[in-house]
Amino acid sequence: MTAPNPLISCDTAIVKAHLLTSFGERIDQLFEAARCGELTPREAERRTWTAVVQIGAMLLTALFTILCRRATEQAVSGLGLHMTGVEMRMGKDYWTTLKSTFGPVRFPWFAFRGTDGKTCVPARVLFPLRKRAHVTEMALEWAVALAADHPFRKAAEALLFFSHAALDLEDTTVERYALLVGSTIPREWMYQPVAEIRRILAEHATCDALTGRPIIYASTDAHALLRYVNETWAAKWKMSNGIRLWCIDKVTGAIISIGGEYTWDDCEGVANSFRALQKSGHLPANGDYGGGVLAQIALVTDGSEWIASRVLPLFPGAVLILDLFHVVEQVAAAARRLYPGSKSKVKKLVNQARKVLGFRTPRKHAKVRKGPRKPRPARTPAPAVGSAYALYELLTPLLRESDDRKRRDKLMLVLEFIVENAYRMNYGDYRARGFQIGSGAMESLHRAASQLRLKRPGCRWTAEAAQAILNLRMLQLSGRWNEYWEQVDLAEQVDARRAA
Structure with a gap:
């Protein structure tokens, strides 16, 4: 007959004593190995982490057990019953195992048979994502955070490495968790x-x-x-x-x-x-x-x-x-069509367009400084000039420079583009008022x-996977990642949105 697990005892003194004994045994082993000269500094640190992870898994098992028992006690009390008056279901079918950042933890649900003869498992509300993700909420966050930045296989390897081999997930599982969370992030959290x-x-x-x-x-x-x-x-x-x-x-x-x-x-x-x-x-x-x-x-x-x-x-x-640079790209494309064999003419026309649009003159490469360091002079602000009218006046005469219809048509398209967008090309005024003019x-x-x-x-991506990763990365860039994961009812929210 298997001995009862002291970590699930109702007596917290027994649980505490078992944890202290286990911790003490591991400490004694480490001290003895150090005294005997068996440890290098690297091995000492590695074995210390092994001991910490093992004790962490035991402590987490005990804590989850207490939470589950408390949920059952509250449910029984709500029915007007007492724990001694209900039939507990402690068979192996009423235990669960979750992967955590300390490794797998196994604990009982403390299910009981109700007065109607049906089995009740109140503790399942503590882990609403259990059917979708057999991991703790923190382990889920770790996996999803790595998946947002790395290929799924690399994310799985990083997860194993940084958890000191405690959290071992397949790359396909990491991907599934990323889709589970990323696809349910509301728009408002990305702002x-x-x-x-x-x-x-x-x-x-x-x-x-x-x-x-x-x-x-x-x-x-x-x-x-x-x-x-x-x-x-x-x-x-x-x-x-x-x-x-x-x-x-x-x-x-x-x-x-x-x-x-x-x-x-x-x-x-x-x-x-x-x-x-x-x-x-x-x-x-x-x-x-x-x-x-x-x-x-x-x-x-x-x-x-x-x-x-x-x-x-x-x-x-x-x-x-x-966007000012978009306008210059249009001019450059027309210039290349207008002067296909002359890079110098293309460059000259583009520079003229940049000037009438108010671009700064490009700063020359600075000479290597000698002697005491001197502060670089402040860059002069861009001139408050630039308009659709000025650019149109520059380009219109070029229609007479080519007899090639296709080249003229390309230039005409640019001129039409300028006319259609003139209402948002008053760059001189924008600069004077302090606006950015590039996207x-x-x-x-x-x-x-x-x-x-x-x-x-x-x-290569499916639409759903790409969207989930984009949502996760936008959540990170919003600076609200920790705030999002610290929501008390996050797991319930994710489960409800995924079900919808």
């Missing part, structure tokens, strides 16, 4: 809380020199990922649309990220995401964050037609800015949030 946005705008954000209102920037842009399509193993480049909100620190000039998200939805889906941000108060259409904070919204985007037709109209009071913050998000993880060599 700062509205109250925090209000504080940032009031205390740290740069302001519109014309109105004095703090500036909050928004942008959207798409980037391509290899995704499986049509229920086959064929992977094609598909566009994932990103949204980002940010402002600029008025002291340091650094980007203060407000949050962002990615979606596989089409252009209408992106517009709906902006509507959701308006409704939640993260990006109110009129910029009113309450508490006396009235922000100036600035939408800095590229020249995509769908953005102009679906997103920009949602913010009638916003300052609309066409570099949005472009950099693609690398930080997506490409470093999802665009590794050989990566």
Whole structure:
């Protein structure tokens, strides 16, 4: 007959005595090995960790046992019964094993037979994700955090390494857990809380020199990922649309990220995401964050037609800015078509376009300094010049320089682009008022949030897996990872959202 496990005893004194005895035995073994010269410093540290992990697993088993017994006692008391008056079900079918950060722990549910003859297991509410993930909540967090940054196999290896071989999961299991958590993260957790946005705008954000209102920037842009399509193993480049909100620190000039998200939805889906941000108060259409904070919204985007037709109209009071670098790319493409055999002419035209748009003159390479170090002189601000009209005046005469219809057509497309977007190309005014005129913050998000993880060599994704990883990474970048996992009812939330 198997001896009873002292860790599940109802008498805490017995449990404590067993833990102290076990700990003492391991300490004595380590001391004896050290006195006999059996340990190197490395081996001493390794064996210490082994002992700590073993004792940790035992202590966690005892604690989970107490929690389960307490849940059963409360349920029995709620029925008007006493523990001595119910039939306990302590067979092996009423035990469970969970993998924890200390290794596997096995403990009883303390199930009992109710007055109606049915078996009740009240303690299962303590572990709502047990049927979906046979791990503790902290072990789940560790696995998911590593999966957000590393390929699933590397994440599994890192988990085993940093848990001192206590937590051993297959790479497919790590992937499943990442999808379980990542697919259920609500949009609002990928952004700062509205109250925090209000504080940032009031205390740290740069302001519109014309109105004095703090500036909050928004942008959207798409980037391509290899995704499986049509229920086959064929992977094609598909566009994932990103949204980002940010402002600029008025002291340091650094980007203060407000949050962002990615979606596989089409252009209408992106517009709906902006509507959701308006409704939640993260990006109110009129910029009113309450508490006396009235922000100036600035939408800095590229020249995509769908953005102009679906997103920009949602913010009638916003300052609309066409990404300056996108304009220069359009000019450069036309210049290469206009002067196919002359790089010097292409470069000259692009530099002229940069000048009329108000770009700074590129700083020359500094000479190697000699003698005492001297502070570098402050960089002169960009001139408050640049407009669609100036660029149009520069490019129009070039129509007469070529008889080739295709080259002229390309230039005409650029001129039409300038005319259509003239209302958001008043760069001189934007600079004078202190606005950013490039969407570099949005472009950099693609690398930080997506490409470093999802665009590794050989990566192919299902839409669901990619979306889950993107959500996890956006949660990390929002700075709210710990806050999210510290929710008392997080496991219940995840289980409910996954079931829905």
